[in-house]
Amino acid sequence: MRNLTLRQLRSIQAISRHGTIAAAARKLGLTAPAVTLQVKQIEEDAGLALFDRTSDGMRLTVAGRAVLAAANSIETSLRALSDEIDSIKGVRSGTINLGVVSTAKYFAPRLIAAFLGLYPEIEVRLTVGNRHEVVAELKNYKLDIALMGRPPLDFPVDSTFFGDHPLVIIADPAHPLTRQHGIRRDRLLEETIIIREHGSGTRAALEGFFAGKTDRLFARSVEMGSNETIKQAVMADLGIAFISAHTIAFEVEMGRLAVLDVAEMPIQRKWYAVCRQDRIAAPAEKAFKAFLVERGANHLPVLQRLHPAEAVGAG
Known part of the structure; x- marks a missing residue:
């Protein structure tokens, strides 16, 4: 050949x-x-x-x-070579094909804007999808970097940590559980719990939290495929939900959602920038990963008020 x-x-x-x-x-x-x-x-x-x-x-x-x-690998290597030559010439340019899981779309534009403020001649092409879609794109060499919480295990990747990722239980502000503290797992299982689709990182974390009790969890759970749908369902008081804190900062500050005070929560996960090991990283990609390590955490959404009593103004 x-x-x-x-x-x-x-x-x-x-x-x-x-x-x-x-x-x-x-x-x-x-x-x-x-x-x-x-x-x-x-x-x-x-x-x-x-x-x-x-x-x-x-x-x-x-x-x-x-x-x-092989064709995809060669194509990305040639593009990396072109960017490297431009870098040697002193041109701070290049293209990054960036994929993010749907939960990361709430902060990815902010990250990109801050990065482009430092490197205005670099083009960032953003793709948003669920975890399965983003992993498939990365595996097929269609993405240079993917932002996700769980790096894939079925092909060799390099994963760079750039920020913490808290996961919480939310409810409508008028829900009775918003006035309780140290809520136990068994009490949560008495409620309808809205969960993400199978395969999502959030779903996997929830199943781990209810390890040994997943039969009870699934008996009363409702599956929904997007964070936006889940938030709307909770605001309509259709149930409580387990969700990334990075997706709800605005709604909590506006008093439209409340974070429940659950024992052993928030669950802390991590955000990673993931690349294939067999690719040659272009200068633009190296600059973006360095930016994420140095400044990425500063651009993640922050919940100013985690305790539900404060979030809904209860005494």
């Missing part, structure tokens, strides 16, 4: 992304026969088919996925 060309690899990327040879050819500015020839040459070299030709379009085989992974 040493005779592979960038044109061949980019043909594989384009077909995978757009589903058909015709669509890939249009994107690449080539003819369909030219793209077909690029694929045929790689398949002959590999001795394996890279795509299954189906009625729904071209689908990567196992060999095709391996070639695509």
